Amino acid sequence: MSASAIRTSARGSLAALYRLLLRTQITVPRLVGIATLGALSVIIGVFARWDSDPSQAAADAVSSYGLGLVVPLAALWLGTSAIGDLVDDRLLVYLWLKPVPRWQLPAAGVLATATVVVPLAALPVAATALAAGANDVALPALLAASLAGFAYAGVFVAAGFWFRRAAWWGLAFVLLWENAVANLAEGSARLTVVGWANSVLATAPDVEVTPSAGSATVAFIVLPAVAVTGWLVATWRYQRADID
Amino acid sequence: MAAPIEPRVVAEGVSKWFGALVAVSDISFDVGAGVTALLGPNGAGKSTMLRMLCGLARPSQGSVRALGRDPRTDTSVTRLIGLVPQQESVFEPLTAHRFVALAATLHGVPEPGAAAARMLETVDLDPTDPRKLPAYSKGMRQRVKVAQAIVHDPHVLVLDEPLTGLDPRQRADMVALFRRLGSEGRCVIVSSHVLDEVERLGSQILVMSQGRLAAAGDFHELRALMDDRPLRVRVRTDRPREVAGALLEGGTAVGVRLDGDDAFELDTNDARALAHALAPVARDRGARLFEVHPLDADLEGVFRYVVER
Numbered sequence: 202m203s204a205s206a207i208r209t210s211a212r213g214s215l216a217a218l219y220r221l222l223l224r225t226q227i228t229v230p231r232l233v234g235i236a237t238l239g240a241l242s243v244i245i246g247v248f249a250r251w252d253s254d255p256s257q258a259a260a261d262a263v264s265s266y267g268l269g270l271v272v273p274l275a276a277l278w279l280g281t282s283a284i285g286d287l288v289d290d291r292l293l294v295y296l297w298l299k300p301v302p303r304w305q306l307p308a309a310g311v312l313a314t315a316t317v318v319v320p321l322a323a324l325p326v327a328a329t330a331l332a333a334g335a336n337d338v339a340l341p342a343l344l345a346a347s348l349a350g351f352a353y354a355g356v357f358v359a360a361g362f363w364f365r366r367a368a369w370w371g372l373a374f375v376l377l378w379e380n381a382v383a384n385l386a387e388g389s390a391r392l393t394v395v396g397w398a399n400s401v402l403a404t405a406p407d408v409e410v411t412p413s414a415g416s417a418t419v420a421f422i423v424l425p426a427v428a429v430t431g432w433l434v435a436t437w438r439y440q441r442a443d444i445d
Numbered sequence: 446m447a448a449p450i451e452p453r454v455v456a457e458g459v460s461k462w463f464g465a466l467v468a469v470s471d472i473s474f475d476v477g478a479g480v481t482a483l484l485g486p487n488g489a490g491k492s493t494m495l496r497m498l499c500g501l502a503r504p505s506q507g508s509v510r511a512l513g514r515d516p517r518t519d520t521s522v523t524r525l526i527g528l529v530p531q532q533e534s535v536f537e538p539l540t541a542h543r544f545v546a547l548a549a550t551l552h553g554v555p556e557p558g559a560a561a562a563r564m565l566e567t568v569d570l571d572p573t574d575p576r577k578l579p580a581y582s583k584g585m586r587q588r589v590k591v592a593q594a595i596v597h598d599p600h601v602l603v604l605d606e607p608l609t610g611l612d613p614r615q616r617a618d619m620v621a622l623f624r625r626l627g628s629e630g631r632c633v634i635v636s637s638h639v640l641d642e643v644e645r646l647g648s649q650i651l652v653m654s655q656g657r658l659a660a661a662g663d664f665h666e667l668r669a670l671m672d673d674r675p676l677r678v679r680v681r682t683d684r685p686r687e688v689a690g691a692l693l694e695g696g697t698a699v700g701v702r703l704d705g706d707d708a709f710e711l712d713t714n715d716a717r718a719l720a721h722a723l724a725p726v727a728r729d730r731g732a733r734l735f736e737v738h739p740l741d742a743d744l745e746g747v748f749r750y751v752v753e754r
Contacts, residue, residue: 217550224538291532295593298499299551300524443502 218309239325246332259333267326275322280357283310307435314354349398355431452632458507480627480647527599552597583610684732
């Protein structure tokens with residue numbers, strides 16, 4: 202097979218896996234659940250409009266509820282199921298025994314998860330700022346939520362490979378690590394996705410966001426790096442695991 | 446010009462353990478083109494062995510070569526292997542056609558949609574059926590799994606209990622399909638725990654019991670060995686004394702023991718002869734048969750006998 206034919210075949214298999222995972226991930230309960238989380242975020246934004254400092258109130262809502270809960274929970278729900286459901290349902294056998302590079306399935310999982318998380322979770326988080334009348338906060342919120350969505354997608358897709366009942370493990374991660382550890386001490390936010398997402402949010406004018414991990418420039422590197430690390434870990438695991 | 450690939454699967458000293466549990470113990474065999482049946486009771490280690498043959502699981506010890514390559518590490522060899530796994534689960538949001546077309550796409554088959562349609566017709570399913578897979582019966586899903594395993598025209602086909610859930614006509618069709626695939630030069634390995642199923646599948650047989658290879662070779666020789674073993678049967682009838690006596694007198698039974706007023710147990714060396722003689726003997730003596738129950742006819746019993754021989 203020629204090099205171009207192999208490239209075409211690789212693109213075709215990645216697209217096929219992506220479409221498959223998107224189909225298996227998107228269920229009515231999941232969409233309703235994530236949309237409800239997003240809608241609540243927007244409602245919180247509406248209430249922030251009456252605050253004496255709507256921009257700060259919007260940033261607080263985006264940081265604590267949007268980036269702290271909506272985005273990670275949406276990514277958790279979808280990311281752990283992307284591959285985790287295939288493992289639990291013993292369906293991985295149909296994909297493993299194909300002449301497809303091993304990196305493609307985890308990549309398709311991360312991409313499929315992000316495809317749903319960005320419109321259903323990141324957009325409502327940005328809409329929270331708009332609902333609060335803090336238009337200047339909306340774009341940083343969208344960027345922060347989208348980058349965090351990608352990062353969490355990588356983390357939770359990898360978790361789906363590693364753990365049975367990965368959703369419970371992920372819930373503990375979101376509540377204990379991402380929310381508790383981020384606020385534990387100065388600098389601990391650097392160990393969390395939400396801390397770096399807050400750094401992006403903090404580029405909005407006239408708002409203060411805590412806990413923040415560092416500069417936005419570094420955040421633009423760290424958050425995609427987390428997604429890539431998750432993808433690599435998942436690939437490593439997929440290459441070595443016995444398939445049931 | 447490259448030499449043609451020989452459809453051959455070789456296992457050398459293969460063992461697999463999970464912690465303290467030994468699932469497969471020191472198994473070696475070499476199978477080539479044609480149908481080879483892997484027979485053994487549930488829990489014998491057949492599925493684990495088949496998973497290792499496909500590369501899905503790494504042997505704890507020993508090695509597996511499929512088409513001369515290691516299926517665990519050489520992704521390209523999976524292009525030449527087809528598998529029907531034992532599990533019933535399928536991708537729920539997909540139709541049968543999409544499921545088989547997905548397999549074709551991932552195998553790089555040209556025109557995957559058309560190939561999927563052809564394969565579904567081969568297993569007697571309608572490629573235009575709009576229903577999702579969960580709406581299919583168990584037998585239909587089983588045939589879909591076969592279609593996805595052969596859509597890329599593999600050199601090695603591994604089927605783990607593929608006849609489960611099929612009705613007699615579908616079983617016959619599937620057996621004919623497997624035999625045809627084998628006769629066309631593919632290496633077809635089919636596992637089953639049903640002796641009669643294996644009889645129809647092919648002449649070569651591997652018998653597994655408790656993780657070990659208990660026997661290997663020609664099925665008919667093995668079958669004769671199995672049929673010759675002593676068999677104990679419990680018969681419930683309203684005239685146990687008369688029927689038992691006649692069977693003993695006719696030589697069909699080599700020993701009898703009365704069990705109350707309505708039953709007896711007999712030992713026979715020829716199960717087929719007993720099957721032919723019992724009903725006429727009962728009829729001639731005006732006896733009614735309520736139950737005929739082999740006491741040690743389960744596969745474990747058969748395998749124990751074969752292994753002990």
